[in-house]
Amino acid sequence: MKKLLLLMTFLPSLVFAQTTVDTIEVYSQAMKKTLKAAVTTPSGYSKAEKLPVLYLLHGGSGAFDDWHKKVTEAGIVNKMAEQYNLIIVTPGVGPASYYYDSPMMDSVQYETYITQELIPEIDKNYPTLAKKESRAITGLSMGGHGAMMLSAKHPELFIAAGSMSGVMNIDTRLWKVPESFQQLRQTQQKAMLGNDLNYEAPFSTYTAVGLVDKMKDNGIALIFDIGVDDFLIETNRQMHQMLLENGTPHDYTERPGAHTWEYWTEALPYHLMFISKHLKWE
Numbered sequence: 001m002k003k004l005l006l007l008m009t010f011l012p013s014l015v016f017a018q019t020t021v022d023t024i025e026v027y028s029q030a031m032k033k034t035l036k037a038a039v040t041t042p043s044g045y046s047k048a049e050k051l052p053v054l055y056l057l058h059g060g061s062g063a064f065d066d067w068h069k070k071v072t073e074a075g076i077v078n079k080m081a082e083q084y085n086l087i088i089v090t091p092g093v094g095p096a097s098y099y100y101d102s103p104m105m106d107s108v109q110y111e112t113y114i115t116q117e118l119i120p121e122i123d124k125n126y127p128t129l130a131k132k133e134s135r136a137i138t139g140l141s142m143g144g145h146g147a148m149m150l151s152a153k154h155p156e157l158f159i160a161a162g163s164m165s166g167v168m169n170i171d172t173r174l175w176k177v178p179e180s181f182q183q184l185r186q187t188q189q190k191a192m193l194g195n196d197l198n199y200e201a202p203f204s205t206y207t208a209v210g211l212v213d214k215m216k217d218n219g220i221a222l223i224f225d226i227g228v229d230d231f232l233i234e235t236n237r238q239m240h241q242m243l244l245e246n247g248t249p250h251d252y253t254e255r256p257g258a259h260t261w262e263y264w265t266e267a268l269p270y271h272l273m274f275i276s277k278h279l280k281w282e
Helices: 076-084 110-125 142-153 179-196 208-218 233-246 261-276
Strands: 008-010 014-016 019-028 033-041 053-057 087-091 135-139 160-164 221-227 251-255
Touching (some): 019 110, 053 110, 053 142, 076 087, 076 261, 110 142, 135 142, 135 261, 208 233, 221 233
Parallel strands (some): 135 160, 160 221, 221 251
Antiparallel strands (some): 019 033
């Protein structure tokens, strides 16, 4: 096993309400670049107290601080960290990168970054319960794809996973968007995946719907939801149906709403409520 050389630089902290949000920089040896993340810790914790961790992922054109700056209820991430007494990490990744490792581009190795570089550094520098029973992952849009994909491929790391308005299938033909946007994303996917880009069944492991058998075998608790006016609703219905057909337990909901921060802000507490039932605090 290659030894990973990582650098974590702590930048000035932001104090919000009773929680603390650290902006950190983590050097990725896999991609030879530094990426930012925000780490939210509840008030009153000490290094003698070990806490569960939730990894909360951003969308396709987003950034590490989206969950702190773009939500429609200011400080909701802080509120969730405080309410559930856990650490919430919001990592930043490249735009339209889907959180996978590209076989074509050294600059797109985000599966390796999250699972082999970021998580160990968070466990090293924060008072975490460094085990799968105390670690969960969820996210919005592209981040929903990342959460479902990463948890399916790395069941040793997560006890629960979720998606809000997620890209459950990277096949843009299923997206209710203008043809120009479909083609843009297809071109980006082709650049990252090359000949591994495949939209037809059997689906590849670069798309969440291609991992439903692993989801069944892994037994990770799953929650995903989508607004009825969301352009990705067909991909979520496809995932839901495939999980029903292979007998994978999951919590699936369609609610009023679209692909908006209002929807994701309202969805986050539902995810925490579900995830908290599966996390271990000891």
